[in-house]
Amino acid sequence: MKVKVLLFGAEQKSVGRSSVDVEVADAPRARDVLKALFEKWPQLKRARLAVNHAFVAGDEMIGAKDEVALIGMVSGG
């Protein structure tokens, strides 16, 4: 299945897009999405995955309607 991943900040700049699509097997977990992302864009490896606006662990299941985002180093304040 295809998973759309939102990008922000330095990750967005690095890839040159505000989102990317990654192809993973059906019923993926967060770690599968990260693996697919990092294989294509190794420079993203320090970032964390968020699903539906919360950080998730690697074994979190990801559904077709979930909002998935890659969150790198933040700099609010």
Next chain:
Amino acid sequence: MRVYVEIVEGPLPPAKLAVGEGTGAFVVFEGVVRGEEDGKKLQALDYQVYEPMAGKQLESLGVAMVQEFGVLDVAVWHSSGIVKVGEVSFRLVIKGTHRHEALEATGEFIERMKRDVPIWKKPVFAPATPGEKSGRSIFEKSPTAKKTGRKATRKSKGKPKR
């Protein structure tokens, strides 16, 4: 206990704050855009906010401060978009019964925010003059970073703890 979070387009307006009864410590922290970064003259910071997640994360942080430090109320405002030098981009207000927990919670909130809340700032540098370093923005805007002037307000439904 009450937790209030608001993302505001542009700089934060001056605060209108009420202390309220039962408060022995009233801590207000404001983050102001400095005039330089890495030795280069700055015009502004452009904040990119992943708004739905940032709102949730800030609210969770506020609740955590109440639970972990025993403060009474937490209110936080953060800017999205352009904030010029000298303007306020972040305000945290923590009310407590005593100063110790209010001050501790203030520091801890900011530490966790800078680690976990999806907000990014890019510098907008002033045009370089001879002998000065020039600067450029480091990333582009995301379509999900709202710049519509809309205010996103999140309020917990709990009653103030007294």
